[in-house]
Amino acid sequence: MENATKCIDVEKEKMISRKKRERKKNVVAYSFITPNFIGFAVFTLVPILFAFLLAFMEWDGSNQPTWAGTSNFQSVFSDSLFWKSIEHTIIYCIGTVPITMLLSLLLAIVLNQKVKGRAFFRTISFFPYVGSLVAITAVWTMIFNPTKGPVNAILYYVFHVANDNLPNWFAGKLVMVSYIMFSVWKYMGYYMVIYLAGLQNVNTELYEAASLDGANIFQKFRYVTLPQLRPTTFFVVVMLTINCFKIYDIAIMLAGGGDNKLGSSATVLVYYIYQNAFQFWKLGKSSAAALALFALVLIVTMIQFKGEERFAND
Amino acid sequence: MKSLKNKSKALRILLYAVLFLMTAIMIVPFLWMLSSSIKVDKEVFDIVNFQWIPDTPKWSNYIEIWTKIPFARFVGNTVYLTIVVTLLQLFTSSFAAYSFAKLDFKYKNILFFAYIATIAMPWQVYMVPQFIMMRSFGLNNKLMAMIFLQAFSVFGVFMMRQFYLSIPDSLCEAARIDGMTEYGIWWKVMIPLSKPSLATLTIFTFVNTWNDYLGPLIYLQSNEKKTIQLGLKMFIGQYSSEYGLIMAGSVLSLIPVLAVFMCLQKYFVAGVASSGIKG
Numbered sequence: 377m378e379n380a381t382k383c384i385d386v387e388k389e390k391m392i393s394r395k396k397r398e399r400k401k402n403v404v405a406y407s408f409i410t411p412n413f414i415g416f417a418v419f420t421l422v423p424i425l426f427a428f429l430l431a432f433m434e435w436d437g438s439n440q441p442t443w444a445g446t447s448n449f450q451s452v453f454s455d456s457l458f459w460k461s462i463e464h465t466i467i468y469c470i471g472t473v474p475i476t477m478l479l480s481l482l483l484a485i486v487l488n489q490k491v492k493g494r495a496f497f498r499t500i501s502f503f504p505y506v507g508s509l510v511a512i513t514a515v516w517t518m519i520f521n522p523t524k525g526p527v528n529a530i531l532y533y534v535f536h537v538a539n540d541n542l543p544n545w546f547a548g549k550l551v552m553v554s555y556i557m558f559s560v561w562k563y564m565g566y567y568m569v570i571y572l573a574g575l576q577n578v579n580t581e582l583y584e585a586a587s588l589d590g591a592n593i594f595q596k597f598r599y600v601t602l603p604q605l606r607p608t609t610f611f612v613v614v615m616l617t618i619n620c621f622k623i624y625d626i627a628i629m630l631a632g633g634g635d636n637k638l639g640s641s642a643t644v645l646v647y648y649i650y651q652n653a654f655q656f657w658k659l660g661k662s663s664a665a666a667l668a669l670f671a672l673v674l675i676v677t678m679i680q681f682k683g684e685e686r687f688a689n690d
Numbered sequence: 691m692k693s694l695k696n697k698s699k700a701l702r703i704l705l706y707a708v709l710f711l712m713t714a715i716m717i718v719p720f721l722w723m724l725s726s727s728i729k730v731d732k733e734v735f736d737i738v739n740f741q742w743i744p745d746t747p748k749w750s751n752y753i754e755i756w757t758k759i760p761f762a763r764f765v766g767n768t769v770y771l772t773i774v775v776t777l778l779q780l781f782t783s784s785f786a787a788y789s790f791a792k793l794d795f796k797y798k799n800i801l802f803f804a805y806i807a808t809i810a811m812p813w814q815v816y817m818v819p820q821f822i823m824m825r826s827f828g829l830n831n832k833l834m835a836m837i838f839l840q841a842f843s844v845f846g847v848f849m850m851r852q853f854y855l856s857i858p859d860s861l862c863e864a865a866r867i868d869g870m871t872e873y874g875i876w877w878k879v880m881i882p883l884s885k886p887s888l889a890t891l892t893i894f895t896f897v898n899t900w901n902d903y904l905g906p907l908i909y910l911q912s913n914e915k916k917t918i919q920l921g922l923k924m925f926i927g928q929y930s931s932e933y934g935l936i937m938a939g940s941v942l943s944l945i946p947v948l949a950v951f952m953c954l955q956k957y958f959v960a961g962v963a964s965s966g967i968k969g
Contacts, residue, residue, distance in 0.1 A: 402796055404872050407788035409801065412782035415842030419820065420808055426819035437822060439912045468802055479712075485707050494799040499955060501716050506893075508901040510922045511940030515723045518734070518933060526722075528739035561715065573962040593701065622812045625903045634927035636907075639698060646814045654908065676696045 386620040430663040437657050448664035458665060460640055461648040462554060462672075469620040469645065474637035477612055480564045481605075484571035485597075498572075509562075515631035516558055538647040545614075546631045551642045555623065556631055563619075567612050574608030575601075610684050614677060621673050622646060645669050701706045720944075727751055727937035734933040751938035755925075759937065760913060761942075764860060764921035769946075771833055771917065772899045775840045779895045780888060783846030788876045790847070792862050793856035805844050814904075821908055836917075840899055846891055853887040889954040890961030897952050918943050 431448055435441035452458050485496050501684040505513065520527050522544040531537040545554045582600045591599065602654035638647050649669065652662035726734045728747040754759055773969065784967070787797070790802055818841070821830075829835035857880065865875045881888070906917045916924070922939050 401794070405789045405793040405795035407797075408793070408872070408876070409786045412786035412842050412847055413801070415838065416805070416808075416844065416847075419824075419838050419842060420802065420816070420844070423816040423823055424811060424818035426823065430819050430822075457891060458804065482708065486705055486712070489705060491709060495959055497713055498959075499952065501714050501953065503948070504716055506897050506949065507720070507944050508919055508940075508949050509903055509917045510901075510924075510926070511723070511943050512719060514922075514926055514936050514940050515719045515726075517727070518937075519719060519722060521735070524735035526737050526740075528733075532844040533737070534919075544944070565716070569962050571874065575958070577875060595819060618810055618812065622814050624814065625884070627925070629903075634930055636923075643786055650904075651815060653821075659818060659822065662818050666818065666890065669812060669814045673810065677727075 400661060402460050416581055418492070419472060427663050427666060430659055431667050433660045435659045437659055441660075444660055448660040451661055452664045452668065455593065457640060457643065458648055458668075461643045461645045462668075463642060464646040465621060465672075467552055468555050468559075468623055471552070472620045473613060473616045475556065476563055476567060476616055477561045477609070479560060480567035480612070481571050481609075483564060483568040484575055485601075487568065488572060488575045501568055503565070504562045505566040507562075509625050512562070513626070517546065517630060520554065522546070546642075548641060551631050555626055557624070558630060559620070560628055563616075570612055570615075571605070571608060573603050578604045606687075610680070614680055617676055617680065618673055621669060621676075624650065646670075691815050700947070723937050723940055726933055727941050731931060733934050746842075748934060751934045752942070755935050755939045755942065758929070759921055759925050761918075761921065761939065763914060765915055765942075766832060766914060766917045768900060768918040771836055772835055772896055774945075776895045777890055778837070778841035778842060779846050780891060783891065784850045784881065784884065784888065785876065785961060786847045787850030787854055788872075788880055791857075792859065792875075792880075793872065798819045805847055808844050809848060817904070817908065822907070830909065831911050831915055833910070833915060834907055836902075836907045839905055840895075840902070843895070846895070849889060849891060852885065853884055857883055881966075886957040886961035889957035893951055893954050893958060897947055900947050 411674045430679065432446070434444040434445060434448070454551050483501060487494060487501070490531075491497070519525050522528060522542060527644050528537075528542045531542060543550055545551070578601055582604075583596055586596045623644050627638055627642060627647060628636045629642045632638055636646070645665070646669070649665045652658045652665060725742045728751060729744050730748055733741075733744050751817060755765075759812075770808055789796065824830060824835045824838070829838070861879060862875055865879055870878070901919060902917070903919045903923070906920050910916055910920060913921075922943055925939060
C-alpha cells in the first residue's frame with residue numbers, strides 16, 4: 377500500500393517536472409517570437425482589422441466617427457473615377473505580368489549560359505530594381521520628354537515622324553504604355569534572379585537523355601527546362617500579380633507632375649485610395665476602396681492557385 | 691558536323707546579341723543620368739551634338755545640390771532610418787524564424803498562419819487605418835513611425851524560416867546535448883550558417899527602406915524629417931527645369947544602395963535559391 381502511493385508520488389513528480397519543462401520550452405520559444413510578433417500585431421494585424429471596420433463607418437479623422445452601414449461601398453461603386461482607376465490598374469497588370477515574366481525568363485536563360493563577363497551582366501540587370509524610383513523616373517521622364525527628349529528626337533530625326541505626330545508619352549492612352557514599359561524595365565532584373573535560382577535546380581541529367589533522343593536546343597527547352605521551372609513560374613506570376621495591383625509610385629512619378637496629382641486618364645486604384653483618405657479625408661470611402669483592392673488581389677490569386685492545381689493534376 | 695558547328699556558332703551570336711541589347715537597355719538610362727549630371731541644362735537635350743562627356747564638365751552641380759535644398763539633412767534622416775530598420779529587421783526576423791523552424795510550442799501553427807495570411811495583403815489596403823493609429827500614438831511626422839512601419843515585416847520572418855528549415859535538426863540536437871541554450875544555438879550555429887539569407891534580407895530591406903516613397907509621403911511632412919526620396923521629389927517639383935542638378939541629386943541618391951548591393955551580391959543568388967523565395 378505504502379509502496380503504491382510512493383509510486384504514484386514519483387509519477388506525479390515526474391509529470392510535474394515534465395510540465396515544468398514543457399512550460400519552460402514554451403517560454404523560450406515565445407521569447408524568440410515576441411520582438412517580431414509585438415511589432416507585427418500592433419502595426420499590421422490591428423490596422424488590418426481596423427480597415428475592415430473603417431469601411432463601414434463615416435469618419436473625417438477628427439470628429440466622432442459614425443456608423444455608415446454599406447453607404448461607403450455604394451458611393452465607391454457609383455463613382456466613375458473608381459471604375460476608371462480599376463480599369464487602368466487591370467490594363468496595367470495585363471500588360472506587365474506576361475511581358476515581365478517572359479523577358480525575365482529570357483534574361484535568366486541567357487545569363488545562365490557560360491558567357492564572358494556573366495557576373496558583370498548579372499549585376500547590371502539588377503540596377504533598375506535597386507535604383508530609387510524618384511531618381512530613375514526623373515531620367516525616364518527626361519528621356520521620353522515629349523518636346524525635347526532623345527526618344528522623340530530619334531523619332532523625329534531618324535524616322536522622320538512629323539513634329540505634330542510626336543507622341544506624348546505621359547498623357548492620354550499612351551500613359552498606360554509608359555507605366556508598363558517602365559515597370560517591365562525596373563522589375564525584370566528582380567524576377568530574373570528568381571528564375572536564375574530556379575534554373576540552378578533544373579536536373580541536367582535529363583538534357584543528356586534528351587540529346588541522345590536527338591532533341592534540339594529548343595525542344596530541350598520546351599520539354600526539359602520549362603516543365604521543371606513550373607513552380608518558379610507560378611511563384612513569379614503570383615508575385616507579379618500581387619505587386620502590380622499596388623501600382624502607385626510609378627504612376628505619380630511618371631504622370632503626376634510637380635504636385636503629385638493624377639488626372640482621370642492616368643489614375644490607378646491605390647491613388648484613388650490615397651486621394652480619398654489624405655486629400656478628401658473620407659476615411660470610410662477610402663477603406664471601402666481598399667477592401668476592393670484586397671478582394672481583387674485575393675480573387676486573382678485564388679484563380680491562379682486553382683489553375684496551378686489543375687495544371688499539376690494533368 | 692560542320693553545319694552543327696555553324697549552327698551552334700549562330701546560336702552563340704544570337705545569345706550575345708540578346709545579352710548586349712538587354713544590358714544596353716538596362717544601363718543606358720543610368721549612363722544618361724551620369725552624363726546629364728555634369729552638363730548645363732542646355733546640353734542635356736542637345737541631341738544633334740550629343741556628347742556623353744561635355745567639353746567642360748559642370749562638376750559644380752554636385753556641390754550646388756547640397757546648398758539648394760537641405761540635402762545633407764535628407765541623407766542623414768535616410769541613413770538613420772535605413773540602418774535602424776535593417777538591423778531591427780535582421781534581428782527580429784531571424785529570431786522569430788528560429789522559433790518557427792526549430793522549436794515546438796503551443797499555438798505555433800495558428801501564429802504562423804497569422805503571418806502567412808498577411809503576406810498577400812497589400813500594405814496599401816491598411817495604410818490609412820495604420821496612419822490613423824500611429825497619429826493617435828503621437829507618431830505623425832516622426833521618424834519613429836517609419837521604423838515601426840518597416841522593421842517587423844512578415845516577409846523577413848517567412849524568408850528566414852524557409853532557410854532554417856533547410857538546416858538539419860540534428861545540428862541543433864547535437865548543440866543541445868553539448869549543453870548550449872536555444873539562444874546560444876541561434877547565435878553560434880544558425881546565424882553563421884545563414885549568411886547568404888541574411889545578406890539577401892539585408893539587400894531587400896536596405897533597398898526598400900532607402901527607396902520607399904509612399905510611406906514617408908504619408909508620415910513625414912516637415913522638411914527636417916524628410917527622406918532623400920521625398921527631398922529629391924520636392925526638388926524636382928520646385929526646379930523642374932534644372933536638369934543637371936536633378937540628375938546630380940539622383941546619382942547621389944543611388945550610390946549607397948548600389949554600394950550595398952555590390953558588396954553583398956555574391957551571396958545573392960545563393961540566398962534567393964536557398965531561402966525558397968522562389969516558392
